[in-house]
Amino acid sequence: MTGEVCSGPDGMVERISKIAVEGLCHPDAGSLLHAYIACLSIPDLCLAITKTLAAPSKLRLALRRRLLRLLGDGNLQHHDRQHLHDLIERSRAAGQDNPAVRPVVEALLSAAFEFLPPPQQQSIIEAWIDRGTRGAAARWLKAVTQVPALFDEKVVMAYFRSTDDERAAKRLASQASSAFLTEILSELADRCEEGWIVSRAAMRADAVAEAVWPIIRSKHPATYLYLCARLRRRISEADALELVMTCPNSIMNQTRGLAIWAVGQMGMIRVLDEVVARGEELHRRDVEEFQRFPG
Structure with missing residues (x-):
């Protein structure tokens, strides 16, 4: 073996950055990048993600993929999940302080959302709803697909009424209660451009009122x-x-x-x-x- 072994997260991040950012002249550079990342412990991986929020995408995405793979395996210990919680909170704070990294933070929150503890999920989704932008809406609509317990049909319908965003209509057609769909079906039929959304809502509703049929026929x-x-x-x-x-x-x-x-x-x-x-x-x-x- 050649060279001095770098210990600690800073040394590992330096090695990983050399491959992902500076470019390593080696026939197996890609494999080495992911192998070095796999050597990071959960605390060090979380710290590395925090430190590289402003780094080039190749490095950020490689670190995030490793985190998501570990989360998907479902074998994290309680103390490791605490590190994940802290990573998310540090990243949220960084996004608030530095608009340049906010899109990166939002992408991280969205990717890790389904693995987070419920109180943290609730806090994140409330922040997305309060933001009121279409980008934030895309994230919370995706989140309620992953975690159905967070789906609030009245909130989603209120958003649809104010924006005509058909992503919200799709969630309603797929997740709203049958009674609520019966109530809102005329609005969906009148305001949606995509007929399959209307048909899914109608098939899941308790009933299709007679007054709704002419709207569907016309539109x-x-x-x-x-x-x-x-x-x-x-x-x-x-x-x-x-x-x-x-x-x-x-x-x-x-x-x-x-x-x-x-x-x-x-x-x-x-x-x-x-x-x-x-x-x-x-x-x-x-x-x-x-x-x-x-x-």
Whole structure:
């Protein structure tokens, strides 16, 4: 062996930085980087992450991946989890004091969130909600997916009403209670652009009120047909054909396929035959719609 062995976190971080930042001229530099990081104890790893919040991404991400791998294994002792708690609190403080590292801190909090103790999770998610930005919203919406106990359907709906952010609508469609979905379904149908969100919410709701069906039909014709097929709602062949012919099959909105699938599920052979017969008309509509898109 050559050279003096560096002990302590500073010495190890120096070695790791030499590879990740300065660049080590060695055929196995990548493997050596991760091997050196694996030698760090949990306290030293947490300290190294704290010290490198402003470092180049290659070093930061390598350290974070090691931390997440250890957390995912689930074998951390209580004192190691205390080091993780302290790392998160130090990082949050650093993000508040130094806006330059705040995005790095936010990414770390989001990546480690599901492994944190509940009180710390609650504190972080409240801070994200209070911040009120779309970036922060993306993080807390992801967090409530990972930790369903933190999901508050009323808070998410209030955010959706104020922003029309469909990420919130997706969470509601997937996680809100069936009774709450019944209550808000008309708003989702009216304000969402993506029909699958409406269909998921409708399928999970206790019921779809009669007043909601016309909204779905007007805003999301393919979704309307899909729900008629799934929920066995009666629809005439003439109405089904009209809706199929209304649905586009463009790059930006390919919903006609779903409408045709729904017609097939309802056994409407004559409607399918009519769709076949009107193929040229549908092709012409598709071409015209495509030509309307810029570029």
